[in-house]
Amino acid sequence: MPAHIEAGSYRDVLRLPSALRIFAPALAGRLAYGLLPLATLFTVHQTTGSFAAAGLALALFGLTSITLPLKSRLADRRPARLAWMALACAVSLAVAAFVPWPVPFVALAGLAAPPLGPAMRSAWRRLTEGTALKERAYALDAIAEETLYLVGPVLAGALIAIAPARWALLLTAVLLLAGTVGTVRRAQPAVGLPKARVFDPGPLRSARLWGVLAVLAAAGAGISVAYTAMAVTAQQAGHPGAAGLLEAGVAAGSVAGGLLWARRKHRRSRSHHFAGLLAIFAAGLLTAAAAPGLLALGVVMALAGVAVSPLYVVAYLAADDLTPPEHRTEAGTWINVAANAGNALGAASAGVLTDRHGPSPAFLAAGILLTATALLCGVGVRLEPARLFRSWRARGHDD
Known part of the structure; x- marks a missing residue:
């Protein structure tokens, strides 16, 4: 593909077959990642009384991002695996909302967190194949993601201001699971992929x-x-x-x-x-x-x-x-x-x-x-x- 931007508008991108049906639930699931930092920080602090423990929980969740490539490789071949990842992540967050020491469950949630951003970009590549819309689709995706990271903390802060932080964490779990399941319903496995080795x-x-x-x-x-x-x-x-x-x-x-x-x-x-x-x-x-x-x-x-x-x-x-x-x-x-x-x-x-x-x-x-x-x-x-x-x-x- 040439380096110059390709023709088309955002409306053309969203009119692609099944684009909205995949993109809308993916946005709901990715909104969960906008809520998660504040929801986790204050849930762990309110449970343990320690910001050090809250920082440790967030650091452990962040360190698990090293597993993203492997999870994306697995999901490329069987998109339904995203739903199982989301279920494990949501359950871990729900448990973290109520146990006296939530840090290990936050870490488990990070290990299971589904790679919704990479999965959506994979969907854009498939949806825009044969068109001149891929770069415009990527731009739309990046803009939407930035908007979610602007809205997510505001929403989490509003919830934490009126209720215990655990409810914001539970909303995070619900959004993640529902959004991922909705995305997977329309996702298709990548075709022609060679058999992959775990450490390839x-x-x-x-x-x-x-x-x-x-x-x-x-x-x-x-x-x-x-x-x-x-x-x-x-x-x-x-x-x-x-x-x-x-x-x-x-x-x-x-x-x-x-x-x-x-x-x-x-x-x-x-x-x-x-x-x-x-x-x-x-x-x-x-x-x-x-x-x-x-x-x-x-x-x-x-x-x-x-x-x-x-x-x-x-x-x-x-x-x-x-x-x-x-x-x-x-x-x-x-x-x-x-x-x-x-x-x-x-x-x-x-x-x-x-x-x-x-x-x-x-x-x-x-x-x-x-x-x-x-x-x-x-x-x-x-x-x-x-x-x-x-x-x-x-x-x-x-x-």
Whole structure:
């Protein structure tokens, strides 16, 4: 597929046969992941009286994302397995809502959590096959996901404000199970897949995919540092609740960026796109280091957020370009794993930086990291002309 954006509108995407019948329940299931962090944090804290235990529970849930590629590989061959994963995850969350020590059950929920995002992107590839709508479908998916991560915390916070947090966790379990079952009813197994071995590296054989994963890990680290630094800035300003609004601003910017990105025609290489988008976010981080107040910081980070959704769209498309059809769903999950690993590293680094030096050096460090990554991507553009790239693809993606 060429690197430029393909024709069609969001309405054309949703008019594809069965698209709405798969997409709508998948959104309900993915909304559960927007509720889960706050619902888990406050459920564990209210049960144990410890934020340390709550943080441990969330960390364990996050670490289980390393199982996403394997779960996606299994679900690609038999989509019904997603429903069984969702059932195990929902039961684990329901048990965690009522037991005196919920941490291990949250970890079990993470191990069983169904990969709904990768499964939906697999469905988009199937639904858009033979059309010119795949990139527009990916953009719609990324925008919807960002919106859910904006709505989910608000909904969880509202529930926690009027009732014990366990009810928000139970709603999370119900949404996840119902949404997954609804998605599976219309899902179809991928065809022509070779027999897979459990420890088969699959798409990780592609050296070029490792480059994309490195870019996403750096991006995840920068975004994570930004969120931590925003929270510390709000705390130091005496308005800790403003941290949520600052994060919502980034999410709103990301939604706007996804909408704008999908409307433009893109004819440059994926590397060039990575370089430009990383440069936008890096500029926001470097400016945020000198922001004079919370309002200015919110405006700067909302503007920087326009790069987030397009960055993931480009990453998923690059993963498709660099892997054969039977590995594309799994390759997309490695994008998520890389971003999550970057998030974890960024959060740990930001904690040390902000404790010792305050939020401004953290913004600067993240900005420098993303600037360096953008420059490396830019060098890659010059070192790999389009002619050579097309020649490489014509040889069957041999690395």
